[in-house]
Amino acid sequence: MSTLLRLDFVRADLHAQLDACTDDDLDELEFGVIGFDDENTVRRYNVFESQMAGLSRDRVIDMPLFTGVAPCMNNFLVAQRFEDAAADGSTLDDVIDYVFTLRMRPVRVKLRLLTAPGRRFRYVLVKRAL
Amino acid sequence: MPPEAADVGAEYEALLQFLYLAPVGLAQTTLEGEIVMINPLSAQLLMPLSQQGFSNLFAALEDVAPDLRHQAAKFGAASGMICDGVRIQLGPGTVTKPDAQTLSLTLLKLDSKRLMAVLSDVTEHVKRERLLRQSEAWLNAIMTGVRDYALISLDSQGRIDSWNESIGRITGHDSSAVGEPYSIFYPGDGITPHRLMDRLREADDSGWSLDDGWRQRANGSRFWGSALLSPLRLLQDDTGPAYCLIIRDITDKLEASETIRRATSCDHLTGIANRRMLFEAAEIELARWRRAPRPLTLLMLDADHFKTINDRFGHPAGDAVLCSLAAALTSTFRECDIVARVGGEEFAVLLPSTSVQGALAVATRLLSVVAGQTLEIEGHRIQYTVSGGVASMEADVTGFDALMKRADRALYAAKSAGRNRVQSFG
Numbered sequence: 030m031s032t033l034l035r036l037d038f039v040r041a042d043l044h045a046q047l048d049a050c051t052d053d054d055l056d057e058l059e060f061g062v063i064g065f066d067d068e069n070t071v072r073r074y075n076v077f078e079s080q081m082a083g084l085s086r087d088r089v090i091d092m093p094l095f096t097g098v099a100p101c102m103n104n105f106l107v108a109q110r111f112e113d114a115a116a117d118g119s120t121l122d123d124v125i126d127y128v129f130t131l132r133m134r135p136v137r138v139k140l141r142l143l144t145a146p147g148r149r150f151r152y153v154l155v156k157r158a159l
Numbered sequence: 160m161p162p163e164a165a166d167v168g169a170e171y172e173a174l175l176q177f178l179y180l181a182p183v184g185l186a187q188t189t190l191e192g193e194i195v196m197i198n199p200l201s202a203q204l205l206m207p208l209s210q211q212g213f214s215n216l217f218a219a220l221e222d223v224a225p226d227l228r229h230q231a232a233k234f235g236a237a238s239g240m241i242c243d244g245v246r247i248q249l250g251p252g253t254v255t256k257p258d259a260q261t262l263s264l265t266l267l268k269l270d271s272k273r274l275m276a277v278l279s280d281v282t283e284h285v286k287r288e289r290l291l292r293q294s295e296a297w298l299n300a301i302m303t304g305v306r307d308y309a310l311i312s313l314d315s316q317g318r319i320d321s322w323n324e325s326i327g328r329i330t331g332h333d334s335s336a337v338g339e340p341y342s343i344f345y346p347g348d349g350i351t352p353h354r355l356m357d358r359l360r361e362a363d364d365s366g367w368s369l370d371d372g373w374r375q376r377a378n379g380s381r382f383w384g385s386a387l388l389s390p391l392r393l394l395q396d397d398t399g400p401a402y403c404l405i406i407r408d409i410t411d412k413l414e415a416s417e418t419i420r421r422a423t424s425c426d427h428l429t430g431i432a433n434r435r436m437l438f439e440a441a442e443i444e445l446a447r448w449r450r451a452p453r454p455l456t457l458l459m460l461d462a463d464h465f466k467t468i469n470d471r472f473g474h475p476a477g478d479a480v481l482c483s484l485a486a487a488l489t490s491t492f493r494e495c496d497i498v499a500r501v502g503g504e505e506f507a508v509l510l511p512s513t514s515v516q517g518a519l520a521v522a523t524r525l526l527s528v529v530a531g532q533t534l535e536i537e538g539h540r541i542q543y544t545v546s547g548g549v550a551s552m553e554a555d556v557t558g559f560d561a562l563m564k565r566a567d568r569a570l571y572a573a574k575s576a577g578r579n580r581v582q583s584f585g
Contacts, residue, residue: 082175082179083171083172083175084172084175084176084179085172088172088176097180098179099179099199100179100180100182100199100200101179101199101200101202101203104203127206128202128206128213129199129202130179130197130198130199130201130202132175133175133178133196133197133198134196134197135194135197135202135213135214
């Protein structure tokens, strides 16, 4: 796992690397990983994210991300970006500043949004802002 | 793990998820507004307001609800409702989100240490209410309490087409009014020639245009009137009068409608228009401008060294300064101008059919009125000044927020040039 631990939040080819990871691999990462399919159903949810949010994986997997898990991202800053990218078949790879309310405490985070045509999963990656 | 503990853990998770998914914003704060707990929707609603992240509810809402902190601080009871469903107007509409966003805030004092806030986005609700108000006003205008009214026919330019008894009864004008524009029924500063035409166009577009407000009789006395304007020519080759204008004297209903208007559209400290009213009016003026461009200017004003006044003489003195400034604004500007308080010590005036030069001239007059007066408050003699920035609506201004930004830049320029002055953008 030593190679995976070095999978950096800002690494350029991160999308391909994440798709190649097993779920166990994702659990080794030190940032939150939410992977979902083209219908926005959550398919991957790593331990780091689960612990930050206080939600176990089985409450989240197979749920609709923007309506059933994290409605706080169902807006033009996040959900709309994925929809727009899907609509014109473009690649989305952007890091934005955001505020999560993890266990009802406001926490400033950086979100990396990843989607690209032909990729298996879309990702929202979550890292605490310093 | 004993079975009970496992249950508690699962229930805790279920509760967390319940709050994560709640379609209403909830936050718990200290009495000073420091956020202790907050759910995702609250955070999402507050996010556009606080670039720096947020730790304090009052600080996050400072620009859009400047009185909130004060209101909470002066709430004397040990517990209870500080405010219930108060409407907070966020920014003006933008290109991507054309409707000005409105939040509803309920603030409850739980005990001597905790406040609970409930926030929700009521933008759509407000929009529906506005439509409802309009149709209600329309129904009122045509169906109820019609004791007497003036029925006036107008030509295509809004000039009075013919005289009849009802015009004499309600407005006191005689047949010499024929050929005059219908603005003779308004107080001198109540309507501009552009606005006169705007109302005709609006009646063309939607079938009617309704306008409640002060009207003036031939002898100069005023009454609160409801004016319903509707187009008469349904076919292009129709001849005869182009519009029908019905004016009713509803002065006896003024109190009731004023109470409602004040509750929803006025800043509760100064009594002038609030942000919501300004943004609504601006939306209408910008639509008129797009249909028929004409001079339209925005003046942003800011009381100089206001924080110092507050710190030195206390909050009541600061409030008195704001009220005095609001009064000076109301007496200086025309009735058709929208004078509003948009933030703590920040005010705005939207001037229809007014050039930058015209706006600068009135603003300069205001500045000298303000600088020349001395307020006596709780034994202190207070003098203050204001700075202003003017920007005019142009084709490259994308919306009201962009116009405000320009006027704000001019205001900053006036501040940095030494205050007590007004500058124009560009």
